Amino acid sequence: MHKFRFHIPFSPVSLAAGTVVVLAVVYIGMIAMVMSYAALTIEFTQSVKSDEASLAVLESQYLSGVAQIESVDYRTIGYAAPVAQIFVPAASMTALR
Amino acid sequence: MRAQFRFRIRLVLAGIVLAACIVLVRLYFIQIVHGADYAEKADRQFASGSSGLFDRGNIYFTDKNGTNISAATLATGFLVAINPQTLQDPEAAYTAIAAVASSTVTHDSFIASAAKKSQVYVEVAHHVPDAQGQALAALDIPGVQVLRERWRYYPGGTLASQSIGIVSYGSGDSLIGQTGLEAQYDGTLSRSGDSLYKNFFAELFSNVGNLLVNAKDAREGDIVTTIEPEVQTRLDHDLAEVNKRYSSKESGGIIMDPSTGAIIAFGSYPTYDGNDLQSVNPKVLGNPFVESVHEFGSIMKPLTMTSGLDAGVITPETTYNDTGCITVSTRKICNWDHKARGVIPMQQIILQSLNVGASWVATQLGQEKFRGYFTTLFGQKTGIDLPYEGHALLSNLSTTQQVNFDNMSFGQGIAVTPIQMIRALGAIANGGVMVQPHLVSAIRLDSGIERSLDWSQKVPVFSAIAARETTQMMTALVDQKLENGKAIIPTMSVAAKTGTAQLTDGHGGYYDNRYFHSFVGFFPSYSPRFIILLYTNDPQNVEFASETLDSTFLDLVHFLIDYYQVPPDRGLSAQSGTASTTSL
Numbered sequence: 001m002h003k004f005r006f007h008i009p010f011s012p013v014s015l016a017a018g019t020v021v022v023l024a025v026v027y028i029g030m031i032a033m034v035m036s037y038a039a040l041t042i043e044f045t046q047s048v049k050s051d052e053a054s055l056a057v058l059e060s061q062y063l064s065g066v067a068q069i070e071s072v073d074y075r076t077i078g079y080a081a082p083v084a085q086i087f088v089p090a091a092s093m094t095a096l097r
Numbered sequence: 098m099r100a101q102f103r104f105r106i107r108l109v110l111a112g113i114v115l116a117a118c119i120v121l122v123r124l125y126f127i128q129i130v131h132g133a134d135y136a137e138k139a140d141r142q143f144a145s146g147s148s149g150l151f152d153r154g155n156i157y158f159t160d161k162n163g164t165n166i167s168a169a170t171l172a173t174g175f176l177v178a179i180n181p182q183t184l185q186d187p188e189a190a191y192t193a194i195a196a197v198a199s200s201t202v203t204h205d206s207f208i209a210s211a212a213k214k215s216q217v218y219v220e221v222a223h224h225v226p227d228a229q230g231q232a233l234a235a236l237d238i239p240g241v242q243v244l245r246e247r248w249r250y251y252p253g254g255t256l257a258s259q260s261i262g263i264v265s266y267g268s269g270d271s272l273i274g275q276t277g278l279e280a281q282y283d284g285t286l287s288r289s290g291d292s293l294y295k296n297f298f299a300e301l302f303s304n305v306g307n308l309l310v311n312a313k314d315a316r317e318g319d320i321v322t323t324i325e326p327e328v329q330t331r332l333d334h335d336l337a338e339v340n341k342r343y344s345s346k347e348s349g350g351i352i353m354d355p356s357t358g359a360i361i362a363f364g365s366y367p368t369y370d371g372n373d374l375q376s377v378n379p380k381v382l383g384n385p386f387v388e389s390v391h392e393f394g395s396i397m398k399p400l401t402m403t404s405g406l407d408a409g410v411i412t413p414e415t416t417y418n419d420t421g422c423i424t425v426s427t428r429k430i431c432n433w434d435h436k437a438r439g440v441i442p443m444q445q446i447i448l449q450s451l452n453v454g455a456s457w458v459a460t461q462l463g464q465e466k467f468r469g470y471f472t473t474l475f476g477q478k479t480g481i482d483l484p485y486e487g488h489a490l491l492s493n494l495s496t497t498q499q500v501n502f503d504n505m506s507f508g509q510g511i512a513v514t515p516i517q518m519i520r521a522l523g524a525i526a527n528g529g530v531m532v533q534p535h536l537v538s539a540i541r542l543d544s545g546i547e548r549s550l551d552w553s554q555k556v557p558v559f560s561a562i563a564a565r566e567t568t569q570m571m572t573a574l575v576d577q578k579l580e581n582g583k584a585i586i587p588t589m590s591v592a593a594k595t596g597t598a599q600l601t602d603g604h605g606g607y608y609d610n611r612y613f614h615s616f617v618g619f620f621p622s623y624s625p626r627f628i629i630l631l632y633t634n635d636p637q638n639v640e641f642a643s644e645t646l647d648s649t650f651l652d653l654v655h656f657l658i659d660y661y662q663v664p665p666d667r668g669l670s671a672q673s674g675t676a677s678t679t680s681l
Contacts, residue, residue: 013106046173049247050227052155053173059166060252066327067256070334085588 151247154286155319156261156278158253158326159538161661166326168261169279169371172250175230175243177202177222179211184240187211193236197229198222224248251371257329258371259384260322260363260483260536265374276382278536280484282320285540289317314544321539321547323359328352331656332364335649336631340366343636343645349385349515352653355523355619355628358532358552360481387479387486390512391632394598394642395450396522396617397508399567402447403525404470405458407563413570416440417457426500430456433597433641447570447594448578452507459506460499467502468494473558474521474531475513480554481534489513508598509607519617519630521558525567526592526619526628529559565623568592572622579643584651588665591654592625593618595642600635611635614642616650620658621666627657 075081127135157165177194184190191207202222210219223246225233234243249264249272262277274283332350340348349365365385369377405411421437423430432438432451446454459467475489490512493501504510513521516534524531535552542548571592576585579593596615599607614636619628631646631653639645657663 046245049171050173052170053227053247053250056167056170056172056250056252059170060250060254062166063253063256063326063330066330067334070327070330 150245151249151272152288153249153264153272154288154317154543156282156286157319157321158257158324158329159321160325160327165321167252168257168322168324168326169249169251171247172224173245173247174227175225175234176220176246177225177230177233178218178220178242178244180217180240180242181211181213181215181219182217182240184211190238190241193233193238194222194241197233198225201225218242249371253326253329254370254372255368256326256333257324257363258368259365259381259386260324260360261371262384263371263374263382276485277384277483278320278322281482282537282540284316285318285320287317314542316542318540318542318544320537321541322536323354323361323538324363324536325361327660328657329362329364332362332653333366333368335652336364336366339631339633339636339645339649343633343639345633345637346635347385348631348633350629350631350649350653351386351515351519352627352629352657353519353523353534355526355625356532358520358523358534359538360534360536361627363536383485384483386515387481387483388514390487390490390514391613391615391634392509392512392598392601393518393615393632394508394596394613395452395455396518396594396596396615396630397506397511398447398450398455399525399571399594399617400470400474400521401455401458401462401467401506402443402570403529403559403563403567404467405443405462406566407470407529407559408462408466410461410463410466411443411458413443413566416442417454419445419451419453419457421453423453423456425456425503426498428500430500430503444570444573447567448574450595455506456503459502464497464499464502467505470558471505471511473556474524475511475517479514479516479520479534481516482537482550486516487514489517508596515630515632518615519628522617522630523619523628524556524558525564525571526625527564528561529557529564531556531558568622571618575618579647580651584647586654586658588668589620589654589658589663590622590667591618591620592622593650595646597640597642612640612642614639614645616642616646618650618654620654621663624666626661626663629653 151171153171155167155171156169158168159165177198179190187208190211191202191204194202194207195204201224207221210221213219225243225246230243233241251258251261258277260277262279262281263275264272264279265275267273267275274280274286279286332352336348336350339345347365347367350362351360351364352362353360363386367378367381369381402411406413418440419432419438421432421435430452432449432453438445438449438451441454443454443458445451446458462470471491471494475491478486478488493505493510501510520531520534523534533552533554535550537550539547539549571594572590575591575593576582579585584591594617596613596617598613598615599609600611600613602608613632613634615630615632617628617630619625629650631650633642633645636645
């Protein structure tokens with residue numbers, strides 16, 4: 001009776017060693033990728049926060065500008081209240097086309 | 098030989114597996130079981146600002162076009178720290194630091210910090226602007242660290258500060274919202290503090306669920322308020338003017354959409370700048386609109402009148418005999434000028450602000466109905482989205498003495514919060530229905546979803562007819578009485594009522610010469626877009642609210658008409674296409 005024997009052309013130790021090497025490379029690659037991703041995320045987050053802070057400065061200037069306008073008495077800088085206000089019926093949107 | 102080789106292979110494999118298991122278990126204990134302890138230890142060893150970089154959601158104003166403008170956001174800059182053990186030349190270091198942060202670090206305090214040779218980390222300057230911080234870092238001074246820092250910043254400064262609130266350290270070591278919207282929406286605005294260093298192993302094993310559904314995304318975000326920054330600025334400016342002119346103890350004002358309860362402006366004076374908390378008087382940190390109660394005086398009369406009309410005990414044509422003064426339960430109640438008017442219709446009670454007339458309506462209404470209406474109006478909190486909302490003082494409603502009801506009919510002996518007052522008066526403007534006042538319209542989650550908040554809860558109090566009849570009386574007051582009829586706007590109906598209440602002396606009585614002035618109005622009268630409540634507490638050398646607040650009210654009305662381009666509701670020519678002129 002012929003006994004069947006499965007024959008592989010290379011050593012199991014070589015296969016395991018090769019697999020370990022591949023897994024190690026993949027693992028290191030994944031760590032590098034995750035670290036790069038984390039670094040980029042932090043960088044982008046900081047960039048967004050910096051932009052928001054710059055925007056806040058502009059908003060602050062806008063709001064202080066509004067406050068300054070509100071606090072100015074227009075009569076003291078040479079303007080006078082209009083003597084009358086005329087209400088004109090609005091033209092229809094279709095008439096503008 | 099082969100069996101021996103196989104055994105060795107298995108032995109090596111078992112060794113590797115065992116080592117892997119040991120490493121795995123060790124990692125589990127280090128990163129999961131004791132992870133927090135190690136992180137804390139790391140923080141102590143490396144006192145780096147980066148690990149605790151402050152983060153918090155934004156609060157936005159919404160302008161009339163729907164554009165959001167930051168009310169509270171984050172500023173980014175640097176903090177400067179020194180290591181006294183490695184700092185070689187303190188004087189030179191101070192000179193360099195003072196050049197970028199002269200306002201936050203003094204020479205003496207810096208030298209004292211540099212002398213602490215037992216310490217390795219002392220913070221000497223905060224909130225250094227970005228450019229200056231980077232310039233200082235570029236100098237690379239030995240013993241000087243320049244670390245990234247973020248802090249809460251309010252671009253509007255004092256603008257709506259008591260509504261926006263503040264963040265500060267509570268009982269713990271983290272910054273949390275303490276007052277205003279910062280406290281009310283702290284759960285949405287606070288961030289869970291992801292540090293810059295990720296615990297990948299722990300993430301892998303303990304936060305797998307976050308890959309599918311991140312609970313933070315459903316909770317954390319920004320909030321969008323209904324406050325309009327330009328209207329708020331105008332209100333703040335006007336209130337400051339009133340307060341300074343009459344040396345009042347305090348002044349306040351609310352502008353609200355009576356049909357939705359959306360608060361457009363919420364101003365008070367004195368106030369504070371949230372960016373400069375060190376110089377803030379703690380007494381002004383609270384929100385007077387929800388925490389303080391006042392006896393508002395005659396602006397209560399429209400509510401008494403509407404209650405009488407709604408109950409059917411009076412009609413606008415009903416008359417009564419005004420004798421100038423009446424005696425109820427041995428207490429004398431008089432009109433503001435002690436003069437009798439004779440037989441007059443109901444409208445005159447509002448037009449001439451007659452206490453005797455309001456008392457007469459309360460008597461016609463009866464105690465039970467009066468109690469019912471006023472309990473509905475003021476018996477509950479408004480539910481506004483601000484913390485520490487107080488209750489009205491309604492103990493007189495529980496009594497049976499008619500004099501108490503008579504007093505309440507014209508706003509004495511009943512103390513309510515300003516937000517309760519505008520909500521109740523808003524029922525007259527809104528067809529008899531009270532709405533829920535609110536400051537926040539939506540939450541913009543970090544996930545990108547904007548969630549509108551539901552403020553649709555309504556409380557019907559009066560019939561629409563009763564509300565309209567009172568509105569007609571209040572409109573007549575503006576057209577005929579306010580500033581002797583000069584306040585009339587021919588193209589815009591405006592309803593209003595003034596109120597002057599005597600201040601309590603703290604001993605069960607009232608001062609004869611100290612007052613609380615209030616003013617309420619809404620327009621256009623029969624389809625109002627805005628209701629305005631103003632008050633000033635204890636103004637000096639002036640007796641009546643019509644003297645202190647009418648010009649402020651009219652200024653706000655004209656400003657709102659122009660700013661929102663509110664179309665005229667009367668006074669236009671019947672012929673289409675012709676123009677109408679309003680004298681100013």
